[in-house]
Amino acid sequence: MRNSIGREGLENPFMGAFANVKESIYKPVKTDLTRHPERDSTLDEVLDSLKLKDGMTLSFHHHLRNGDYVLDMVMRKIQARGIKGLTIAATSIFPCHKCLVDMFEDGTVTKVITAYLQGPVAKAISEGRCRDICVVCTHGGRPRSILEGEIKVDVAFIAAPGVDKDGNLTGSDGPSACGILGYAVADAQMADKVVAITDYMADEVNKPEIPGYMVDYVVKVDSIGDPKGIVSGSTVITKDPVGLKIARDCATLIAHSGLLKDGFSFQTGAGGISLAVANEVKKLMKKNGIKGSFASGGTTDYLVQMLAEGYFEKLYDVQCFNLDAVESVKVRDNHLKIDANKYANINNPDNVVNNLDVVILGASEIDLDYNVNVTTGTDGIILGGSGGHADTAAGAKLAIIVSKLMNARLSCLVDKVTTVTTPGETIDILVTDRGIAINPKHQELIEKLRAETNLEILTIGELKEIADGLTGVPEKLKTSDRIVAVSEYRDGTILDVLYMV
Known part of the structure; x- marks a missing residue:
């Protein structure tokens, strides 16, 4: 599912209804x-x-x-x-x-x-x-x-x-x-x-x-x-020592991945740990004199600051998460408005997410096959949805999940997620406070990190054993057999079904 499209199209971001789309598919209804x-x-x-x-x-x-x-x-x-x-x-x-x-x-x-x-x-x-x-x-x-x-x-x-x-x-x-x-x-x-x-x-x-x-x-x-x-949800860097450890480990991993160099492209969410990762990455960019090509996605004041301070050439913005971002996109020429088609449509060959180097994402659950759930809670009640989660995970060269291994005495690691939001084949790494699990398809990266860093690299099975030892194994969710919704992938494939609770 990874896309290797080049970056040449990103110099002219979508600023009109028909830019960078395939005329044979997208027929404008109103042309007067x-x-x-x-x-x-x-x-x-x-x-x-x-x-x-x-x-x-x-x-x-x-x-x-x-x-x-x-x-x-x-x-x-x-x-x-x-x-x-x-x-x-x-x-x-x-x-x-x-x-x-x-x-x-x-x-x-x-x-x-x-x-x-x-x-x-x-x-x-x-x-x-x-x-x-x-x-x-x-x-x-x-x-x-x-x-x-x-x-x-x-x-x-x-x-x-x-x-x-x-x-x-x-x-x-x-x-x-x-x-x-x-x-x-x-x-x-x-x-x-x-x-x-x-x-x-x-x-x-x-x-x-x-x-x-x-x-x-x-x-x-x-x-x-x-x-x-x-402004909804956390838009402030975490001060929690556990969250800060996760962020530092994640930044170290990115630094040793080979992707953190001039032209680096990056997206992160608005959660406290995700913003802490951005802060740690910023420190490394400053230390090493690295200038990124672009950051993207829903925009917080933190990405705005990185743009203003010259860490990225451009900020591609599809949604403002706070009022600083609202003001920035109004006044800065390199803070660029894009639409959802330009942002993440799999059938637009010039979509932004397919040109990301690294994306930092969260998870309510992740399973042994690296499938991620951000759609439902452990009780089966809908709590969110993909948004750009599955889009960015598929497009980025490195899709990293950051999460505490346990939250409120519940483990983020399960045998099988309640709902598949993002398929495991597009998730590369899980970074937790108890260790890091890397998708086995990245054997070279695993060996490189073990040789060059002190990061605790485990298999996802080993991480789950640690979690189970601390929290126990939860009972399987009981639902009815009535389907109330489907989880749909970016190309229209049905990934999973949601049952009435």
């Missing part, structure tokens, strides 16, 4: 570059014009994350109109979208397709309260399926922080600025109708991502969301 969207209508008037009907697919994006008001605003009005059997194709679902639970009950919504979900909606799906089988895809798999027609979006509702006089949309301006609208670009390109909902209009806006000719309606409302809700 002179058209402008209808404006000054109320949301009710637009919903009347759309002629909504049962069974449609409606899409939303999540750049405002847990501060989003738009999905709730739109769906409550649609529910009041008595429309049933809708599919919600949202890029991610957060606790602020709990209105969907009531809509499962009355049949307004019967299916959800998303790359990530947490909170009341996730729990309701796990409990079998949504009628149809839901889909948990990847951030790269979603645009692939939309652009290739597997998912047909009838209406895309786009929360747009800024809209200009020509209907161009940006995430960078206005009181609800979220930085980027990259996850909504495929929807705007392919949906039958596109409705931009905004709380800020101006003659010109900063760095628009979606051109006005793709937009059918613009609706002005009082507020589309609370930008403070963008």
Whole structure:
């Protein structure tokens, strides 16, 4: 599954709807570059014009994350109109979208397709309260399926922080600025109708991502969301000595992998240990005078600082994780907006993740075959989803999982993961506080690390024996035989099924 595509295409990142895609596959629906969207209508008037009907697919994006008001605003009005059997194709679902639970009950919504979900909606799906089988895809798999027609979006509702006089949309301006609208670009390109909902209009806006000719309606409302809700989860380097040891060991491993040199490319998540790894890598880059080519992914203030201090030439950004990143992408020319197709679509030959050297990822579970679960908890309840996990693991030369071996008296290592989110063949290394397990396919690296470092290199079986000795072996999860969702890989393959709990 590893991709050896070169980096020549990365000099011109995606800044338009049709850049770097295969014309034979991706046919733009709206090609009249002179058209402008209808404006000054109320949301009710637009919903009347759309002629909504049962069974449609409606899409939303999540750049405002847990501060989003738009999905709730739109769906409550649609529910009041008595429309049933809708599919919600949202890029991610957060606790602020709990209105969907009531809509499962009355049949307004019967299916959800998303790359990530947490909170009341996730729990309701796990409990079998949504009628149809839901889909948990990847951030790269979603645009692939939309652009290739597997998912047909009838209406895309786009929360747009800024809209200009020509209907161009940006995430960078206005009181609800979220930085980027990259996850909504495929929807705007392919949906039958596109409705931009905004709380800020101006003659010109900063760095628009979606051109006005793709937009059918613009609706002005009082507020589309609370930008403070963008910050969710840990975005601070851990101070825990155990986590810091994991980070130091991981950085040592990267240094001896041969990949940490000029042109190095890197992605890390927003968790405390992952950010600590980035900090340790930064120290090594400074010590050795190394300048990286790019960092990518969901962006924290820490990656912004590394960009500002010259450790990377560019930052490819598909999603801002905090307000420092929102400001940076607005003002820095080398902090580049990209869309999800450019970021991680397996069928886009110029996708960014396939050019990564190293990605640092987390795991709720990892098994003896290196399969990783970040979709469900040990109780089977949905707690997240792939997002870009499976995309980056497949694309990067070295996909590293960092995790404490035990957390809350539970081991991260199991015989078989509850749900396969990311297949083991794409995971290279597990770094824990009790030792490091390296996929046996990397025998040269194993020998090199044993010869050059004092790192504790074990087999994954040996690590699991240590964990079992400390925590015991948990009882097998009991579920019903009803499938409530599927875990879908970036190419559309079904990796696993999720059962009602």
